[in-house]
Amino acid sequence: MAAGDPTRVQKVTDLILGAKRPIIVVGDGIYWSDGMAALQHFADLMQIPVNCRRTARGAVSELDPLSVPSALRGAMLAKADLIVLVGMRAGELESWFEAPDWPRGNVKYVQINETAQDLWYALPTEEMVVGASRIVIEQLTSYCIDGLGSKKIARDDWLAHLSNLREQNIANRAKLLAKFGGQTPIHTYELTDVLANVVDDDASIIYDSYSGSLYLTDAVRARFAGQILDAGPRVALGQGIGMSIGAAVARPGKQVVTLVGDGGMGIAAPDIETMIHYNLPATVVVLNNSSWGGNSLQGDDIHPNIDWSVGKNNRWDLAFQAFGAHGEFVEKSEDLAPAMRRAFESGKPAVVNVVADCDGVDYSxxxxxxxxxxxxxxxxxxxxxxxxxxxxxxxxxxxxxxxxxxxxxxxxxxxxxxxxxxxxxxxxxxxxxxxxxxxxx
Structure with missing residues (x-):
């Protein structure tokens, strides 16, 4: 792993010391360079809010006051005067670092990445540093300490803005849960909220549902990097079961749960037999909305002559109970949490088959x-x-x-x-x- 050019690192240091409303956005690079502790130390020292993406989610715990959850990122970026991208690659899921999601105008950008090829030259950038995320963050820490001397960083107004946004988000989520809770079929908003509140704090959580992942991402709170895994920069289906097998082997004794759509089950469900064969106690929660890729969202309104279903309420639980898994079939909201707890406590590979729906545009x-x-x-x-x-x-x-x-x-x-x-x-x-x-x- 390489250090950054000292001259460039010093320029970034000056930008950070001069900023009033900086934010750091970190991607996979901070995880692969094992830079989590260095990032936490730097964020604490400089009192800079941090938004963590992909495997980096939890590099700064999402319970930390400096953490910027994904639901708040847009509002924070809109007010920032300096955005420092660390170990982040441009892509469709990042809107290619373009407006309207990534502001222009008075804000300045810094990019730090492992190689020159990973930098995104289409983004107007004040300074670019090539180097391993952890090492460059450690360099910045040292340079900022020298630059500060005996002074302390105070960003009370900026952090108060983040705190207010967090409180508004909590209140908004409560309203949405009240709106969508207790429905039949179970709404995906409630399904993901229950899942997030039932799993252990150190569980591995894997996204594998086109519709469900949009809801789950704001429901869970990552406490350490690598806790939340997904399909990568392109949306895929069916990978979660194989990833669950890997997570169960890598983290024995820890909960492993994946949210899989019924489309993903149609692709990869047979891999659950491997889970059973090797007695790997991972839990597969099935978002069973009888829809391929979320296309039932608008149902007959938009696709009156096309059947996007993948079978009505398939009994994936019974299919894998026959192989020796623990199975649960859930149709009522009040049965959700008990069913998930029984699955986790069974000590066996488990399938929790939830008849669900995701109608509505709130998370679509x-x-x-x-x-x-x-x-x-x-x-x-x-x-x-x-x-x-x-x-x-x-x-x-x-x-x-x-x-x-x-x-x-x-x-x-x-x-x-x-x-x-x-x-x-x-x-x-x-x-x-x-x-x-x-x-x-």
């Missing part, structure tokens, strides 16, 4: 973005109120829908996006200007 923005091109090709005259109701989203999410369509080669006019999403065109244009998002002509 990614899916809506994929459908925007379809809406544009149909035209507003064809898509009536029964379809448009699914696209009633916030102004920010309306711009995200527009950007995703453009990234995929479909340039949709702003007036169409405004009418589709129920937003005022002038307001969208104003927000785009504020977020330095250039509206395609």
């Amino acid at each position: 923005q990614a899916w809506l973005r994929l459908k925007s091109g379809d809406m544009w090709s149909r035209g507003l005259d064809e898509i009536g109120p029964e379809i448009r109701r699914h696209f009633q989203v916030t102004p920010m999410n309306a711009l995200r829908i527009m950007k995703t369509a453009g990234d995929n080669g479909t340039h949709i006019p702003l007036d169409f996006i405004a009418e589709l999403t129920g937003n005022d065109e002038a307001s969208l244009r104003q927000l785009a200007d504020e977020r330095s998002y250039s509206i395609p002509k």
Whole structure:
């Protein structure tokens, strides 16, 4: 592992010491360089909020006051005057570091990455440092200590802003749980909330559900790096069961749980037999919404002649009970937590088969973005109120829908996006200007 160029590291140090509202966003590089302790020490020393992505989630525990959960990242980035990217690679899931999600204007960017190829040259950047994440963070710590001397860093207003956002998010989640709780079928919001509150604090949690992962990511709180695993930079299905086998071998005696959609079960469920054969006590929670890739979200409204189901309420629990697994079948919300606890306490490979639903756009923005091109090709005259109701989203999410369509080669006019999403065109244009998002002509 290599250190960063001292001259460049000093320039980054000066930027950090001069910033009033800095934020650090870390990716996989901090995990693979074993830089978690160095990052925590630096964040504490400099009182800088930290957002952790992918395997780095939990590098700063998401219970820490300096942690920026994913639900709060956008609001923090919008107010930051310095954004330090550490071990982060650009990609579709990071919107290629582009507006409106990644602001421009008065904010400055720093990039730190292992190799020059990992830096993203399309992002206007004040300084770039090539080096291992941990070593560069240790260099910055040393340089900042020298630069501070006897002074102490105080960012009370900035940290108060983060604290207020966290309180608002907690209140909003409580409202959503009240809204979606107790439904039949069980809503995915409640399913993921229960799962997050039932698992042990040191459990390994694996994402493998196109719809469910959107809900689960904000429900769980990572306490250490590598606690939460996913499919990588591209959305995939079916990998969670194999990853559960690996996690159960790597962390014997610790809970391992994966949330798998029924589409993923159709691809990889037979691997549960391997789990059973070697008596690896991992728990597979099935989001059984009889839908392939979330396409039942708008059901007959958008796809009246296409069957996106993968079998109605398949009994995956019974199938693997026959092989020797512990099985649970859950249709009522009050049975969710007891069923999951029994599965964890069984000491066996387990399948918790939950008849669930995820209707509603609250956590389905990614899916809506994929459908925007379809809406544009149909035209507003064809898509009536029964379809448009699914696209009633916030102004920010309306711009995200527009950007995703453009990234995929479909340039949709702003007036169409405004009418589709129920937003005022002038307001969208104003927000785009504020977020330095250039509206395609």
